[in-house]
Amino acid sequence: MNGADSVCDTLLANDVDVCFANPGTSEMHFVAALDRKPKMRCVLGLFEGVVTGAADGYARMADKPAATLLHLGPGLGNGLANLHNAKRARTPMVNIVGDHATYHVQYDAPLTSDVEGVARPMSHWVKRSLTAQAMSADAAEAIAVARRKPGNIATLILPADTAWTELPADTPAPVKVTDAAVPHTSIEAVRAAAQAIRSGEVTTLMLGGAALRDRALNAAGRIARATGVRLLSETSNRRIERGGARTPVDRLPYPIDLAVAKLKDVRHLVLAGAKAPVGFFAYPGKPSLLAPPDCQQVVLATGEQDLAHALEWLADELGIAADAPRLAAPAAAYEVPATGKLTGAAVNILVAHHLPENAIVCDESITQGREFPIYSASSAPHDWLMLTGGAIGIGLPMAAGAAVACPDRKVITLQADGSGMYTLQALWTQARENLDCLTVILANRSYATLHGEMKNVGVQEPGRNARRMLDLEEPYLDWTHLARGMGVEAVSVDTVEGFARALQDGLKRRGPFLIEALI
């Protein structure tokens, strides 16, 4: 047994049994160790952004971390954007990053880089194992950190020689990590929240993180129904359990003017696992803080605390019975389109309408999917996973990871074409693992969000240089070819009836399928 074996054993002893991987030479002893552990499911990504994005999607659905295996500083660098998203989602993750042997670093071989430096900006915790003996304890610490609420990115750097060094026969069994109890909020916080809600003034209960899971939402829904308090989520959320009888939650819009308008009459903002809302970006002459300056903010509980317990406590404090009815979603108020040229709205309505029970929706639809949550509030029960950190390229990998976590559920990805291109290699992983992923590419053939932002900076008619940077044309992307190139069947449609047919066909299949929706 060598150091690499001891890390694998520690992962498995702590129920970390999926490893999304893109290894290289410095990780070969780790690969050899994984090869001796058939209980570990190794899932290859052909690019590291797929690896970290899949680990994010996996943990969001499995409620436990996956491991990743990455190759030195550059391999970790390739995974950074989706690590950023995972860090923002507070997803638990254990990254194993190989590095040169300890004695080899001084020679500055071509792949040498400051691995800690690359890791730190997108990790909550970074450590380098210095000996084979230390590796099991270091891995246990990484797992403990990753699992601490609300979830953390733990990055463990393993020099090749610590991985390959043999351990003595009497090496102790790997440590089983005991999770710390999740603290409760305080009576003062609960009373302050109750007071705001009882004030009679406009009050919004803003929910984030674990407050968007069903148990917490049940309490929030009872409070909303009984008191009239508004429920609002942040723009970007890790996972919302919604649809069916679940409590509907409004979402803070991305466009700054709409976000400011949404909050303009709010006098009290009660925060449960959410942050006070801020602009996604700054704009000249527009505020960074979106709530009115005189709005009172009350923190009911943070993501480090037990949010479901806090909301239930608040309901108790407000005298609302545990079996009181909760807020219900309004009945579907859309007309299902039947024919005509395909539009983003038609895609959103049709997906919402046909959404199967227990679907997982991975949403990186950017501009074209902004109405999907409205149409789908009354869909069958489903989970809705979003781009949390604004680093585009999460949709396809996140879907792969969610499907690994939940093999019996349909994963539907609403994927904008521009962002889909960042990590399109995830389609291969979907094919390799035969994951039940239905991808809808919302192909508007431009960075539409940036066209909007160009208008915001005062450019009404972009010239050649701007158009060359904002439009995805000359040539158009053909997603059916891209998908087939990676072993995923695909169709392209540009009519409502064509999309409806393709969608229903895709929902009947098992395994990956892609619909290019030309809108």
Place this chain on the structure above:
Amino acid sequence: MNGADSVCDTLLANDVDVCFANPGTSEMHFVAALDRKPKMRCVLGLFEGVVTGAADGYARMADKPAATLLHLGPGLGNGLANLHNAKRARTPMVNIVGDHATYHVQYDAPLTSDVEGVARPMSHWVKRSLTAQAMSADAAEAIAVARRKPGNIATLILPADTAWTELPADTPAPVKVTDAAVPHTSIEAVRAAAQAIRSGEVTTLMLGGAALRDRALNAAGRIARATGVRLLSETSNRRIERGGARTPVDRLPYPIDLAVAKLKDVRHLVLAGAKAPVGFFAYPGKPSLLAPPDCQQVVLATGEQDLAHALEWLADELGIAADAPRLAAPAAAYEVPATGKLTGAAVNILVAHHLPENAIVCDESITQGREFPIYSASSAPHDWLMLTGGAIGIGLPMAAGAAVACPDRKVITLQADGSGMYTLQALWTQARENLDCLTVILANRSYATLHGEMKNVGVQEPGRNARRMLDLEEPYLDWTHLARGMGVEAVSVDTVEGFARALQDGLKRRGPFLIEALI
């Protein structure tokens, strides 16, 4: 005129007139500024690794930096791997990275990250512009740093509000950067090198960086011919001018046992722009330093110095006339295959045989192309650009950049399939810009180099987990579909005659074309 305009003007005033870009909202004012500067050529990459890889390829061929335009920490993160390669190549590059407005950072919006932290590991120089007034001088400093020999990665962070702030009408014109003179080596270094060469013992002249360009190689070739000294390059090189009458240079092999064998009888190693050879990776029981311990090392000149001058001075010191004959490449010693199942060797021979005059070869062929330099030593004159930092995914982007720099030259990319997948989005840029890029995918459908490394760690028969991480099968990639999906015509061949036909067809065309060579 705002801060962003002043940066664009400074770039243009200093002959930085190509900008490889993947902008986002925080760079919109910069995009608007670029839109007002038709002299700037803006080249879009659909992923940031394409952007930085293309900027690397461009600068290697243009001998001047391009600018890149990247979106905050995550966008820069996506570009890090190819920045690492460029840093190792000592390619000059000016990265412009947008960030949140200075006053907005404190609110920790979703895309907030430590941009300096992301930049530092792969940059030689990092600076944040703090005011619109400072931006022109900061950009000039970035250009000066980038151009300082042997070349540097300069990363300038532009907060959105410094970019959008209007400058007064009397703002001075942008600074024109004056490059520092490149220092010469010393007479002591030249004499020490001459003494080693005259010793009569086995001596190798190891060339790196600018010592692999024709003028320096001419001097090295005269020295080699006159004295019998061996010429050797590092394994990974920025650009070698070779073929035709140019001086042939042997290459240090990648596999460690071959590298050690190549150097085992060397008594004196004279270094001209090269580093003392070290193992690409460490292996148990194998050395990190590849030259024998008792080998004397003499630094003739470093990359910071004028390498062509140093080699000419050394030739003078050795009494070799300026018009003395130089070392010649051995006559081609291969047989051109005509039929049969396609192999890597056949691809290498056929490409070497048909290489057009002045071709640029972008080489990320990894295992399958290791013999290409042997076959092509006597090909028509060409430039050979390699993966310098070991971070795979440079080939297709580098080709795009080289083609932008040299529109009249054929760019031929020898691209392994596994590494090609990291940045396949570059094919779209090749199509968008109609670049004269012929791509040969050496499709062995595995990470073959890692199969070799698995054997090195003692695993003769990989099990399921190892095979799942090392093989690119189930499903196979289909590069013709992938290419067509991005607007690049493509064919797939698996016979020698099929490849020969496709190659000759591809060489006759103008514009991008891809051959999937199934080997």
